[in-house]
Amino acid sequence: MAEYQFITYEELDDGAIARIMLNRPEARNAQNRGMLVELNEAFLAAEADDRVRVVILGGNGKMFSSGHDMGSKVAMAEYGGPTQHPTRTVNGGTRVSNENLILQEWHYFFQNTLRWRNLRKITVAQVHGPVYAAGLMLMWSCDLIVAAENTTFADVVATRLGMMGVEYFAHPWEFGPRKTKELLLTGDSIDAEEAHQLGMVSKIFPEAELGERTLEFARRIAGVPTIAALLVKEAVNQTMDNMGFTNALQSCFTIHELNHSYYAAKSNGQRWVATAEDDGIQDWRTAPPVEPALKNTVGGAVAG
Numbered sequence: 001m002a003e004y005q006f007i008t009y010e011e012l013d014d015g016a017i018a019r020i021m022l023n024r025p026e027a028r029n030a031q032n033r034g035m036l037v038e039l040n041e042a043f044l045a046a047e048a049d050d051r052v053r054v055v056i057l058g059g060n061g062k063m064f065s066s067g068h069d070m071g072s073k074v075a076m077a078e079y080g081g082p083t084q085h086p087t088r089t090v091n092g093g094t095r096v097s098n099e100n101l102i103l104q105e106w107h108y109f110f111q112n113t114l115r116w117r118n119l120r121k122i123t124v125a126q127v128h129g130p131v132y133a134a135g136l137m138l139m140w141s142c143d144l145i146v147a148a149e150n151t152t153f154a155d156v157v158a159t160r161l162g163m164m165g166v167e168y169f170a171h172p173w174e175f176g177p178r179k180t181k182e183l184l185l186t187g188d189s190i191d192a193e194e195a196h197q198l199g200m201v202s203k204i205f206p207e208a209e210l211g212e213r214t215l216e217f218a219r220r221i222a223g224v225p226t227i228a229a230l231l232v233k234e235a236v237n238q239t240m241d242n243m244g245f246t247n248a249l250q251s252c253f254t255i256h257e258l259n260h261s262y263y264a265a266k267s268n269g270q271r272w273v274a275t276a277e278d279d280g281i282q283d284w285r286t287a288p289p290v291e292p293a294l295k296n297t298v299g300g301a302v303a304g
């Protein structure tokens with residue numbers, strides 16, 4: 001079996017269930033390039049293995065994933081020098097200006113997520129803690145989502161980075177159109193209960209039982225004939241595609257790149273996102289914490 005540095009891959013129930021865990025707990029499972037490439041390899045390995053019926057995707061440590069790795073030493077070292085990640089010199093990595101970003105983000109943020117969404121196996125995201133920004137897209141690529149009681153969901157890239165949302169813009173399909181506008185324009189979060197009411201989350205489990213209860217859930221699904229499971233998935237995904245899901249996401253990816261291009265033009269190519277200094281957004285290091293969307297709402301029984 002492949003050796004992984006940033007994830008773990010387990011075979012359970014004689015291979016019927018593959019469990020992939022993001023394994024950078026010290027970095028809040030931030031997604032660096034190496035992790036995303038390993039994740040793709042792991043998903044494709046599970047897809048190729050005819051014994052596998054269900055794939056679980058979770059995260060070790062305090063949270064599922066805090067989003068893209070925007071600056072850890074590990075991530076910085078992947079950009080260049082002796083530790084440069086090999087994918088930094090292919091798929092647009094040697095191109096200049098926006099062409100570099102447009103191609104690299106298409107391959108490693110957008111197209112890979114879409115590929116996992118279309119995996120020929122049933123996938124279950126097992127999430128806990130704050131699931132922010134690119135943590136959402138990883139989770140959304142899965143067929144089903146189960147969450148610990150302490151889970152919160154937010155896309156803070158508009159308020160913290162001046163961007164219209166993450167590269168895989170599934171928000172309107174998951175939250176609904178108005179809730180998407182609200183959450184993106186405020187940076188507020190929803191909790192597991194609200195996500196359950198929206199239909200985004202299937203089950204809420206106590207945090208201490210998350211791994212075991214997710215496994216029980218996956219075992220029920222693994223008992224369904226593989227052809228039925230696949231065609232249920234395909235029927236739903238094709239229905240969404242007939243409503244425009246994949247085309248809409250492709251369009252929104254282009255809009256996302258337009259947003260990056262704005263900052264590149266404004267800064268003569270020095271940066272791709274907003275900064276507190278130049279664009280008046282709140283500095284993410286000193287910005288107030290993410291607030292629950294229901295706070296201070298009549299009937300919104302959220303403390304604090």
Ligand code: ZN
Nearest residue numbers: 105167256260
């Ligand atoms: Zn981007």
